[in-house]
Amino acid sequence: xxxxxxxxxxxxxSFEFEPGKVEKGYTDRRLYINLSENKIEEKPIDxxxxxxxxxxxxxxxxxxxxxxxxxxxxxxPENEIIFCTGPICGVTQYSGTGKTHVVTLSPExxxxxxxxxxxxxxxxxxxxxxxxxxxxxxAKEDVIIFIDGNKGKVIIEEVPGINSDTYLLVEKLTxxxxxDEKDKRNLSIVSSGRxxxxxxxxxxxxxxxxxxxxxxxxxxxxxGGTGSVFREKxxxxxxxxxxxxxxxxxxxxxxxxxxxxxxRLTKExxxxxxxxxxMREIGTVNLIDHMQNYNCLPVHNCKFGSHPDAIKIxxxxxxxxxxxxxxxxxxxxxxxxxCSHAVDGFELTTGPLIGEKVLVDGPEYETTAGFGxxxxxFDPDFILEANFYCDNYGMxxxxxxxxxxxxxxxYENNIINKxxxxxxxxxxxxxxxxxELIHQMAEGKGFGKIAGLGIRQIKKILVEKYGADAExxxxxxxxxKGMEFSEYxxxxxxxxxxxxxxxxxxxxxxxxxxxxxxxxxxxxxTFEDKAAAIRYFSLFRTWFSLVGLCKLPWNDIEPEDNxxxxxxxxAAKVPEHVENYCWLFEGVTGKRISPEELILQSxxxxxxxxxxxxxxxxxxxxxxxxxxRAVGPVTAEEYESxxxxxxxxxxxxxxxxxxxxTTEEKVKALRDYREEQYQKLCDAVYNRRGWDSNGVPTLERxxxxxxxxxxxxxxxxxxxx
Amino acid sequence: MIxxxxxxxxxxxxxxxxxxxxxxxxxFPLIMVKVNSKYIPKEKYKDTSIMDNDDVQVIHSIAGx
Numbered sequence: 001x002x003x004x005x006x007x008x009x010x011x012x013x014s015f016e017f018e019p020g021k022v023e024k025g026y027t028d029r030r031l032y033i034n035l036s037e038n039k040i041e042e043k044p045i046d047x048x049x050x051x052x053x054x055x056x057x058x059x060x061x062x063x064x065x066x067x068x069x070x071x072x073x074x075x076x077p078e079n080e081i082i083f084c085t086g087p088i089c090g091v092t093q094y095s096g097t098g099k100t101h102v103v104t105l106s107p108e109x110x111x112x113x114x115x116x117x118x119x120x121x122x123x124x125x126x127x128x129x130x131x132x133x134x135x136x137x138x139a140k141e142d143v144i145i146f147i148d149g150n151k152g153k154v155i156i157e158e159v160p161g162i163n164s165d166t167y168l169l170v171e172k173l174t175x176x177x178x179x180d181e182k183d184k185r186n187l188s189i190v191s192s193g194r195x196x197x198x199x200x201x202x203x204x205x206x207x208x209x210x211x212x213x214x215x216x217x218x219x220x221x222x223x224g225g226t227g228s229v230f231r232e233k234x235x236x237x238x239x240x241x242x243x244x245x246x247x248x249x250x251x252x253x254x255x256x257x258x259x260x261x262x263x264r265l266t267k268e269x270x271x272x273x274x275x276x277x278x279m280r281e282i283g284t285v286n287l288i289d290h291m292q293n294y295n296c297l298p299v300h301n302c303k304f305g306s307h308p309d310a311i312k313i314x315x316x317x318x319x320x321x322x323x324x325x326x327x328x329x330x331x332x333x334x335x336x337x338x339c340s341h342a343v344d345g346f347e348l349t350t351g352p353l354i355g356e357k358v359l360v361d362g363p364e365y366e367t368t369a370g371f372g373x374x375x376x377x378f379d380p381d382f383i384l385e386a387n388f389y390c391d392n393y394g395m396x397x398x399x400x401x402x403x404x405x406x407x408x409x410x411y412e413n414n415i416i417n418k419x420x421x422x423x424x425x426x427x428x429x430x431x432x433x434x435x436e437l438i439h440q441m442a443e444g445k446g447f448g449k450i451a452g453l454g455i456r457q458i459k460k461i462l463v464e465k466y467g468a469d470a471e472x473x474x475x476x477x478x479x480x481k482g483m484e485f486s487e488y489x490x491x492x493x494x495x496x497x498x499x500x501x502x503x504x505x506x507x508x509x510x511x512x513x514x515x516x517x518x519x520x521x522x523x524x525x526t527f528e529d530k531a532a533a534i535r536y537f538s539l540f541r542t543w544f545s546l547v548g549l550c551k552l553p554w555n556d557i558e559p560e561d562n563x564x565x566x567x568x569x570x571a572a573k574v575p576e577h578v579e580n581y582c583w584l585f586e587g588v589t590g591k592r593i594s595p596e597e598l599i600l601q602s603x604x605x606x607x608x609x610x611x612x613x614x615x616x617x618x619x620x621x622x623x624x625x626x627x628x629r630a631v632g633p634v635t636a637e638e639y640e641s642x643x644x645x646x647x648x649x650x651x652x653x654x655x656x657x658x659x660x661x662t663t664e665e666k667v668k669a670l671r672d673y674r675e676e677q678y679q680k681l682c683d684a685v686y687n688r689r690g691w692d693s694n695g696v697p698t699l700e701r702x703x704x705x706x707x708x709x710x711x712x713x714x715x716x717x718x719x720x721x
Numbered sequence: 722m723i724x725x726x727x728x729x730x731x732x733x734x735x736x737x738x739x740x741x742x743x744x745x746x747x748x749f750p751l752i753m754v755k756v757n758s759k760y761i762p763k764e765k766y767k768d769t770s771i772m773d774n775d776d777v778q779v780i781h782s783i784a785g786x
Contacts, residue, residue: 275750276750276751276782277750277751287783289748290748290749290783293746293747293748293749294746294749516749516781516783520726520747520779520781520783521726521779521780521781522726522727522728523780525727555782558751558782562782563753563780563782564753564760571780571782572782
């Protein structure tokens with residue numbers, strides 16, 4: 001293990017820079033590192049790029065577009081991993097402003113991927129003087145990149161032979177790079193783990209120091225295998241150090257606007273959160289109860305939407321397990337939402353740290369629903385252990401649990417057996433086998449070697465090597481574009497099916513989450529309504545990633561009278577919070593912005609990302625198809641579990657005579673109807689977005705958006721239908 | 722028969738807003754209820770009867786992931 005001895009390291013490169021001056025939220029420069037050449041450089045952000053793509057993920061996608069060719073693979077040295085800040089990032093007077101957005105080519109999808117993550121990285125990077133950290137190339141041995149924002153120094157050190165797992169590594173690195181206990185709060189570390197080395201499901205952990213607990217805390221950039229790119233480049237860690245964050249660090253144009261927005265939101269959170277989502281008490285895991293009650297909790301690989309044992313992992317349980325009233329649960333300074341909860345002193349029962357009492361960051365809703373419901377292991381201790389080890393190994397809890405649920409269904413259908421799994425009995429609910437598989441995945445051993453590839457590649461192996469039924473695997477394998485679904489059952493929400501299927505990077509809920517507006521509230525009944533919602537909300541959510549914000553304070557809290565003042569989709573936008581964002585943007589940058597212009601900023605980036613998919617050989621209609629399990633009941637068992645509902649739909653909507661019909665006949669009739677509905681939704685969404693019937697942005701649209709750069713136009717022309 | 726969020730549902734005697742929410746398993750705390758377009762404050766859920774043919778809206782502000 002890492003001994004913290006500075007003598008063991010070999011200095012590969014050193015670079016000195018003028019410590020940054022942030023002007024109205026921007027530094028207008030990027031830190032470029034080429035690990036193959038041990039080169040560190042300052043590069044400017046072009047004015048046209050700033051005006052067109054706003055910041056954050058917009059910058060990241062543009063500079064990645066510029067860096068890679070259509071032939072670049074995720075593990076080629078020219079693939080870059082880009083850490084993005086954003087103009088509003090680092091504001092301390094408004095909740096949820098500390099997000100880092102990470103852009104790279106994904107090992108799962110082969111195309112551009114984006115993630116957002118809390119922790120102190122992005123604000124520290126920006127206040128050190130960098131809007132972006134852009135890393136290209138591949139180191140020969142493991143390296144640590146250290147950025148000292150106050151001294152104006154960047155170094156790359158070679159540090160071979162160190163265990164990359166996060167839990168102990170970040171503690172050691174914090175000790176090593178902090179001058180004293182007080183200085184620990186000035187560090188943010190990016191790390192991953194051995195699971196990222198041996199699977200396609202690698203994550204990044206980003207730290208902040210919890211002063212009250214005296215512990216390093218972590219949040220995850222989770223989807224699409226970003227951590228696998230990080231470890232492929234042989235980056236052990238990135239350590240950023242910055243001292244001196246204050247309310248004026250962004251050198252904002254109109255600080256009074258920021259204060260006005262901040263006061264309004266903080267008052268709402270403190271007065272209303274305990275009556276609304278309870279984010280300050282249990283965070284996102286509050287959703288378990290509601291997903292169970294509304295039949296949206298993934299159970300047994302999304303076969304079902306609820307389960308009687310869900311009570312064992314509901315919010316009451318987590319309220320007791322999560323340590324309460326911890327000021328350190330804010331993953332950036334000044335966030336009143338404070339939703340990054342943790343379980344202290346959890347004793348591990350398996351793996352390399354067996355017997356250790358550890359701090360588990362989480363669990364979040366997705367982890368709980370994935371391991372608890374989807375894998376059928378309704379055991380809080382199992383969920384905590386799986387959560388801990390996935391984080392520690394640098395693996396995505398969503399990707400791992402959705403893959404595991406798929407494998408469990410394959411096991412129960414005799415598609416795989418003990419011979420193939422090398423002895424693992426992968427039945428739903430077998431927590432012991434599930435934990436063993438997590439360790440095997442991280443080590444790249446046994447059946448874990450196959451499991452770590454993710455569902456798309458596993459399906460291929462099962463068909464080619466073991467003669468599995470490809471159509472059935474396509475129906476039950478919960479992936480789209482190569483990325484595993486996050487943890488919601490979408491069978492009764494056509495809008496959310498589209499929200500997942502037509503998301504640029506793959507089926508992750510951060511682009512769209514429309515289940516309740518659609519399935520429960522019935523507020524968007526027509527195709528046009530659903531298309532309008534999918535367009536608006538995907539763009540609105542994209543905006544957070546351009547400016548460095550967290551989504552949660554937008555609509556996990558809302559003004560008490562929001563629903564009386566506003567109606568339908570308008571209420572779902574939370575107009576007073578949209579107004580806050582306009583104030584924030586103007587307050588920081590000095591540029592007045594309307595809600596419509598905010599959407600326009602996003603639309604440019606969203607369309608470029610779609611076109612980036614085209615560049616990498618994806619991005620057309622066929623790649624928006626989702627597995628039928630996300631649309632309706634695949635099997636008779638699923639149909640029978642909600643027979644009353646499905647029979648009623650067949651009778652009332654399709655006028656289908658169900659008398660004397662077998663369940664299989666009814667499954668087929670329902671399937672024909674629902675698959676047709678999904679295609680009609682695609683038509684409506686493409687039309688609303690200004691894309692052609694193949695899902696390709698039209699030349700008119702890209703001209704209107706002012707992203708008609710020659711290489712973009714050339715690419716789009718190739719796909720003109 | 723009553724309508725709940727535009728969908729038909731059997732009416733039953735002595736049905737109140739509070740009882741309807743329980744029967745529908747509408748557990749989410751952040752909801753707004755209207756009966757025949759009239760807003761019903763939370764404190765009146767138990768006392769507000771739902772009659773046959775009423776049109777009930779139960780709008781959830783659940784935000785999701």
